[in-house]
Amino acid sequence: MADTNPTTDAVLEAASRLGRPVEPEQGALLAAYLDQLVKWNRKMNLVGKSDWRSVFDTLVVDSLFLADFLAGMNLPDRPLCLDFGAGAGLPGIPLRVLWQQGDYWLVEVREKRATFMKSVLGRLRLPATNVFAGRAEDALERLAQAGHQATADLILSRAFMPWQGLLDFIRPMLRNEPDRSGAAVILSNDPPPAESAIPTGWQLADVASYPAAGGERYFWSFRVE
Template sequence: MTKSVPTPADVAAAARRLGRPVTEAQAASLAQYLGQLVKWNARMNLVGPADWTAIFDTLVVDSLYLADFLNGLQLGDTPLCLDLGAGAGLPGIPLRTIWPRGEYWLVESRDKRATFLRSAVGRLGLAATHVFHGRAEEVLDSLALRGNHATADLIVSRAFMPWRELLPFVRPMLRPWGTVVILANTPPPPEAELPAGWSPAEAASYPAGGKTRYFWPLQRVEPQP
């Protein structure tokens, strides 16, 4: 019978089984997050899977591979990152346990999910990781009031909206040559199908839940004068 609350050793074994090992400290943080998520999920239906192993194998797996993928992008040492429609903190919270670069904002408009995110981030003590409770189009104005960058270096989107709608939506939020990474269940579209002002970088695929998933990195291109 699957334990409802995993130990760090459980998580470390699950990560090895997926072919993406984690450190003891990372396993401890992931175990704490998964335990909290399972408990809250029983009351408010944050994610579909009910037990931690299914959550790990089908959802946390994205974060493990995303960390490696982001390390291969040219984002600078302290990028400003926005995670749109952060929901239950996937991929953002597990990602931040193993990829702590820059400043990371989990953007979520729904009250209960934002409450969970604040609780999880607070319990884990994730460095430079924050929750913005509000509409995505309002986040940069709010950050500007705090003295932050005017635009983001990186935007992460997992099922926030269809990509044809997402690209014009996030374009004003990205700095020139900033990157949006779309987590998808299908390969990226041909470059000819992208709207003007976007340049694709090399996509990546990875196994998740017995299927293949993809990261689409797209850069905002400035028009020629």
């Protein structure tokens, strides 16, 4: 039963085993998210045929270490954050259990996945965490119409599009002021690129590696120059 019905204690143990312990309250929220993910996954195929432990070890693990990575970045006190291609809420929803700085928008064009995330967030009640159901290129304009700032402080991507194309795509969306430039964070299975491969106008900033799924994964952050 533990494989199909995550408990707080089981999640706490799984996080400790991965080397990134969480608090009991966080473990309860992660367990609630995983419980909903497993139930919806039987009907919608959100993450393939996976039990919650596999999802935790291969996908939620990214969120655990990403929380620490973002906490170490130089971000505004209340950044506007966009998570492109949020899918089933990974890494964003587990991330927001652990890292709750600023306003966070999970951007997803596929209606069923957006519906799932809205349902989960209605249960978890994570602060300042919302779903934008629509195209990534429309997100900021629509948010600005609703009273949010017109450019983002942080954009995250796991596999929304190849990273070089992503940087070109998001550059107009990021804040670019003399004393305050936006950042892009990419989750990758590969080490950061050589400087010669980075598009003009960008600078590779913070980089970190972490253990995941028996190997090593990476976070790369880029800043607008």
